[in-house]
Amino acid sequence: MPLGEAPRRVTAEPVHAPRELPGFARSTVDGYAVRAADTYGVSEGLPGYLTVTGAVLMGTEPTAEVKPGTAVTMPTGGALPRGADAVVMIEYTAEAMPGTIEVVRPVAPGEGVVRADEDARAGQQIIPNGRTLRPQDLGMLAAAGVTRVRVRARPVVTIFSTGDEVVPPETEMLRPGQVRDATSVALAALVAEAGGVPVHAGIVPDDPATLETKLREALVASDVIVISAGSSVGTRDETASVVARLGPPGIWCHGLAIKPGKPTLLAECARGSGGHIGSGGHSVSGEPGIPVIGLPGNPRSALVVFRLLGMDLIRLVGGCTAPPPEPSVRARLDRDLASATGRLDVVQVTVSGGAATPVFGLSALLSVLTVADGYIVIPEEATGFDAGTEVDVTLYR
Amino acid sequence: MPLGEAPRRVTAEPVHAPRELPGFARSTVDGYAVRAADTYGVSEGLPGYLTVTGAVLMGTEPTAEVKPGTAVTMPTGGALPRGADAVVMIEYTAEAMPGTIEVVRPVAPGEGVVRADEDARAGQQIIPNGRTLRPQDLGMLAAAGVTRVRVRARPVVTIFSTGDEVVPPETEMLRPGQVRDATSVALAALVAEAGGVPVHAGIVPDDPATLETKLREALVASDVIVISAGSSVGTRDETASVVARLGPPGIWCHGLAIKPGKPTLLAECARGSGGHIGSGGHSVSGEPGIPVIGLPGNPRSALVVFRLLGMDLIRLVGGCTAPPPEPSVRARLDRDLASATGRLDVVQVTVSGGAATPVFGLSALLSVLTVADGYIVIPEEATGFDAGTEVDVTLYR
Numbered sequence: 001m002p003l004g005e006a007p008r009r010v011t012a013e014p015v016h017a018p019r020e021l022p023g024f025a026r027s028t029v030d031g032y033a034v035r036a037a038d039t040y041g042v043s044e045g046l047p048g049y050l051t052v053t054g055a056v057l058m059g060t061e062p063t064a065e066v067k068p069g070t071a072v073t074m075p076t077g078g079a080l081p082r083g084a085d086a087v088v089m090i091e092y093t094a095e096a097m098p099g100t101i102e103v104v105r106p107v108a109p110g111e112g113v114v115r116a117d118e119d120a121r122a123g124q125q126i127i128p129n130g131r132t133l134r135p136q137d138l139g140m141l142a143a144a145g146v147t148r149v150r151v152r153a154r155p156v157v158t159i160f161s162t163g164d165e166v167v168p169p170e171t172e173m174l175r176p177g178q179v180r181d182a183t184s185v186a187l188a189a190l191v192a193e194a195g196g197v198p199v200h201a202g203i204v205p206d207d208p209a210t211l212e213t214k215l216r217e218a219l220v221a222s223d224v225i226v227i228s229a230g231s232s233v234g235t236r237d238e239t240a241s242v243v244a245r246l247g248p249p250g251i252w253c254h255g256l257a258i259k260p261g262k263p264t265l266l267a268e269c270a271r272g273s274g275g276h277i278g279s280g281g282h283s284v285s286g287e288p289g290i291p292v293i294g295l296p297g298n299p300r301s302a303l304v305v306f307r308l309l310g311m312d313l314i315r316l317v318g319g320c321t322a323p324p325p326e327p328s329v330r331a332r333l334d335r336d337l338a339s340a341t342g343r344l345d346v347v348q349v350t351v352s353g354g355a356a357t358p359v360f361g362l363s364a365l366l367s368v369l370t371v372a373d374g375y376i377v378i379p380e381e382a383t384g385f386d387a388g389t390e391v392d393v394t395l396y397r
Numbered sequence: 398m399p400l401g402e403a404p405r406r407v408t409a410e411p412v413h414a415p416r417e418l419p420g421f422a423r424s425t426v427d428g429y430a431v432r433a434a435d436t437y438g439v440s441e442g443l444p445g446y447l448t449v450t451g452a453v454l455m456g457t458e459p460t461a462e463v464k465p466g467t468a469v470t471m472p473t474g475g476a477l478p479r480g481a482d483a484v485v486m487i488e489y490t491a492e493a494m495p496g497t498i499e500v501v502r503p504v505a506p507g508e509g510v511v512r513a514d515e516d517a518r519a520g521q522q523i524i525p526n527g528r529t530l531r532p533q534d535l536g537m538l539a540a541a542g543v544t545r546v547r548v549r550a551r552p553v554v555t556i557f558s559t560g561d562e563v564v565p566p567e568t569e570m571l572r573p574g575q576v577r578d579a580t581s582v583a584l585a586a587l588v589a590e591a592g593g594v595p596v597h598a599g600i601v602p603d604d605p606a607t608l609e610t611k612l613r614e615a616l617v618a619s620d621v622i623v624i625s626a627g628s629s630v631g632t633r634d635e636t637a638s639v640v641a642r643l644g645p646p647g648i649w650c651h652g653l654a655i656k657p658g659k660p661t662l663l664a665e666c667a668r669g670s671g672g673h674i675g676s677g678g679h680s681v682s683g684e685p686g687i688p689v690i691g692l693p694g695n696p697r698s699a700l701v702v703f704r705l706l707g708m709d710l711i712r713l714v715g716g717c718t719a720p721p722p723e724p725s726v727r728a729r730l731d732r733d734l735a736s737a738t739g740r741l742d743v744v745q746v747t748v749s750g751g752a753a754t755p756v757f758g759l760s761a762l763l764s765v766l767t768v769a770d771g772y773i774v775i776p777e778e779a780t781g782f783d784a785g786t787e788v789d790v791t792l793y794r
Contacts (some may be wrong), residue, residue: 003566007586021764024573028761030630058603058629059562061573075629077562077694077761079574090630119764126767134793135590136766139583139696142566143576143763165456165474169400169539176421176458177476179540186536189404193532206455232455232472233427233487297474299536325724325771325792364425364474364511366540367418369533370523374722395722396531 001151003138009151010195010320015127017144020117025080027056029112032071032093032101033084039106047094047102056081071101080113087112120144130321132195152319155223157196159187161203162211162239163230163297168203182299182366183228187306194311195318196224206235212242215292219246219272223317224291226310229265231297236263239294243267249289257343257380258308260301260363265294266309291317301363304346304375327395328374331356337376338384348372349393356393372396398548400535406548407592407717412524414541417514422477424453426509429468429490429498430481436503444491444499453478468498477510484509517541527718529592549716552620554593556584558600559608559636560627560694565600579696579763580625584703591708592715593621603632609639612689616643616669620714621688623707626662628694633660636691640664646686654740654777655705657698657760662691663706688714698760701743701772724792725771728753734773735781745769746790753790769793 001009027033034050042048054064055073062081064072071088072081080087089112092105120126126140127133133149141149161181169180181203188198201218204211218225229239240254246269256264268289293310295302315323334355339345349356351373361368374395378385385391398406424430431447439445451461452470459478461469468485469478477484486509489502517523523537524530530546538546558578566577578600585595598615601608615622626636637651643666653661665686690707692699712720731752736742746753748770758765771792775782782788 003582004585007589022576022761023571026761028759056574058560058627058632059564059572059574075631077560077576077628114759114761118759119762126764132794134767135583135586136697136700136763136793138586139579139700140763140767142582143579143696145566145569145571145577147566163455163474167456169542169544172542174420174542175456177453177456179419179423179474180542182536182540185400185539186532188401189532189535192404230455231474234472235455299540300533303533303536324794325726327722327724329722330727362425362511362515364419364423365516366533366537367516367523370531370537396533397529397721 001149003141003147003149006133006138006149006151007135008195009133009154010318011127011129011131011133012150012152012319014125014129015141015146015149017120017122017124017126018146019144020122021119021144022114022116024116026114027074027076027078027080027087027112028114029074029087029089030076031074031087031089031112032103033066033074033081033087034071034103034107035066035068035084036086036107036109036111038069039086039088039103042103042106044104047104049096049100049102052099052101054081085109085113130319132320132322132324155196155314155317156199156221157191157224157226157314158199158201158218158222159184159191160201160214160218160225160227162206162227163203163235164206166203183295183302186299186303187226190303190306190311191226191314194314195320196314206230206238208238208242211239212245215242215246216272219269219290222290224314225269225293226306227292227294228297228302229263229294235297236294240265243269243292243294246270246292256305258305259343259345260298261296261305261308261346263296264305264309265292267292267294298364299366300369303369308346327397329393329395330390331393333358333376333385333387333389333391335387336384337378339378339382341383342380344380345378346375347378348375351393351395356391398546400538400544400546403530403535403546403548404532405592406530407715408524408526408528408530409547409549409716411522411526412538412543412546414517414519414521414523415543416541417519418516418541419511420513422513423511424471424473424475424477424484424509425511426471426484426486427473428471428484428486428509429500430463430471430478430484431468431500431504432463432465432481433483433504433506433508435466436483436485436500439500439503441501444501446493446497446499449496449498451478482506482510527716529717529721552593552711552714553596553618554588554621554623554711555596555598555615555619556581556588557598557611557615557622557624559603559624560600560632561603563600580692580699583696583700584623587700587703587708588623588711591711592717593711603627603635605635605639608636609642612639612643613669616666616687619687621711622666622690623703624689624691625694625696625699626660626691632694633691637662640666640689640691643667643689653702655702656740656742657695658693658702658705658743660693661702661706662689664689664691695761696763697766700766705743724794726790726792727787728790730755730773730782730784730786730788732784733781734775736775736779738780739777741777742775743772744775745772748790748792753788
């Protein structure tokens with residue numbers, strides 16, 4: 001992939017510098033290339049005098065050579081001429097007479113110079129495998145002349161919404177009992193943020209046979225499957241039964257000690273045969289299965305769980321071993337927060353002036369998420385936080 | 398713009414809910430719709446008995462009505478039938494005989510129910526103007542049936558590299574004195590991250606007339622111009638002279654008390670006539686000029702300054718008034734760091750086990766940036782930080 005398309009892609013192999021970098025000794029200052037020995041002992045009171053025998057031009061190979069008692073004019077970034085081992089800054093020189101400078105400060109060998117291999121030695125690893133490419137990584141690759149980079153394929157994440165009550169967002173007037181599919185578009189954005197390619201598989205009615213057919217189709221061409229699994233116990237159980245039939249390996253767990261997000265289903269299903277690019281077309285013994293995440297039907301619960309578990313799963317499938325850091329801020333909780341032990345609570349908060357204010361509301365309410373600046377996590381072992389507790393707020397970007 | 402294309406775009410107007418949300422009273426639990434008054438005083442020892450007269454189906458308008466002494470079976474998310482004002486959870490009921498349930502816990506009116514306008518009232522603002530759209534914001538818009546959203550145009554940011562020594566990254570073998578253009582591709586990635594559209598204007602040799610012609614062309618079609626302005630004093634001064642000729646308003650400042658990044662140039666130039674989409678084609682008196690940022694020639698210095706100043710500038714031009722939070726971590730500095738007062742120092746660090754270790758190296762070295770996990774800022778007034786100081790590390794994503 002060309003570098004210009006590679007920001008935030010994950011490398012599929014380490015990258016090594018084909019040659020040393022910058023490749024030649026370069027001046028880091030404007031001044032004069034000298035032999036350091038010629039400046040030893042000079043001072044304001046007792047300057048040294050050097051004959052200027054030439055000038056280095058940017059981007060060209062120096063033709064002048066620095067012999068004892070001489071100096072060559074240097075621009076920042078210019079190539080050090082033969083014979084020189086340091087560059088004295090122009091600030092510490094003065095023109096004594098045309099063609100001669102006085103030097104008022106000594107330089108040590110190597111001063112004012114970047115060594116030919118100081119940015120990278122030839123063959124040195126400059127970018128590790130599994131790196132999510134940051135802007136500076138692309139710069140380093142360009143500097144080394146590596147203009148194409150092998151990256152991992154972005155995982156294809158197929159998103160299903162289920163539920164007889166769910167209708168497309170385009171539906172202008174709802175009948176009582178209907179809700180628009182809010183989860184799919186939000187999940188797609190989270191999938192993309194985690195480096196995946198979201199594929200909308202649409203809305204599936206509460207019919208196990210239809211869901212099974214659709215899921216089997218999706219298992220052929222997906223790397224991860226995400227299902228908003230309906231809100232009521234009946235539809236959740238039906239989804240779990242269908243997913244169980246798709247195994248092996250099958251269901252990892254159904255129900256998590258998280259609030260909101262308890263009805264979450266985590267499973268792994270055998271890749272369907274029929275030719276996904278990444279798999280070579282056939283399910284191979286020992287090949288990892290396709291992770292299937294069944295999310296709660298409430299959009300808010302679904303988004304909370306997907307942010308906690310789904311995004312890192314997609315990153316992992318995409319070869320990213322170190323998830324990028326998330327923005328966070330320390331703040332003081334401005335009221336008591338209760339929590340049951342043995343359950344991880346995710347509480348949305350607004351943050352202002354160092355204070356974190358919980359946004360309360362039923363888990364069915366999306367507005368809690370849009371009003372919030374971020375969230376805090378109350379761990380399983382805690383029974384809550386008292387007002388005044390310093391908490392880490394993970395901020396929504 | 399359709400919601401699916403809108404993640405991280407900036408809204409150009411506030412969005413209001415066309416109708417109340419969810420639009421009907423919904424059950425938040427599986428159970429029975431009841432009249433709360435029918436459950437007052439019930440307990441495990443003295444259950445209440447209700448006749449089940451029907452069931453609500455997901456996604457359909459309830460046909461049953463709850464009259465005194467009756468109940469209707471409810472799925473989570475179902476629409477509350479007429480006559481009911483609460484839903485009792487299935488866990489607090491039992492089937493006493495076919496068609497009759499016993500209820501062992503009282504419910505208050507509104508319990509187990511989301512009100513018809515609890516997520517949003519009709520006409521309520523659900524997304525503010527200038528919001529960088531987050532996944533949950535898109536979900537809220539979809540829930541409200543708002544499937545297209547007015548967003549600001551992404552600022553067009555034209556990127557120039559200057560310098561006779563600079564050659565395209567594709568150049569396989571460098572002649573001594575030449576360097577590959579590492580800055581452009583990295584800047585482009587930072588521009589995109591800030592919501593801009595990067596346009597590569599290529600490498601301009603150190604020739605003021607050529608640079609002026611190219612910049613005048615760019616002023617017609619850009620919203621921001623970024624120049625890697627060469628490393629040596631001569632080329633930097635030439636760039637400044639050319640930019641000064643492009644005014645008014647002209648140069649804001651040339652030279653910043655930042656290390657690295659001192660030679661930075663900030664200017665504002667009149668938009669060229671000739672028809673940029675955003676401006677209506679002609680420079681209008683009072684219309685803001687085009688920000689021009691002249692960056693240091695060293696790729697590392699350029700990227701440090703652009704991250705500090707350029708990205709927020711692009712966000713501002715793009716209408717984003719609140720920059721998204723950046724990831725950071727508190728860490729303990731593991732050695733002394735000196736800094737001159739009156740100068741802001743940016744020092745790259747690695748972070749491991751709560752300790753921040755400075756990555757030292759000349760400002761010409763890109764490898765310092767690729768090795769680092771983030772950076773700390775030593776403010777103008779400080780003379781440095783002692784080892785052991787707790788510092789905020791801004792983390793590279």
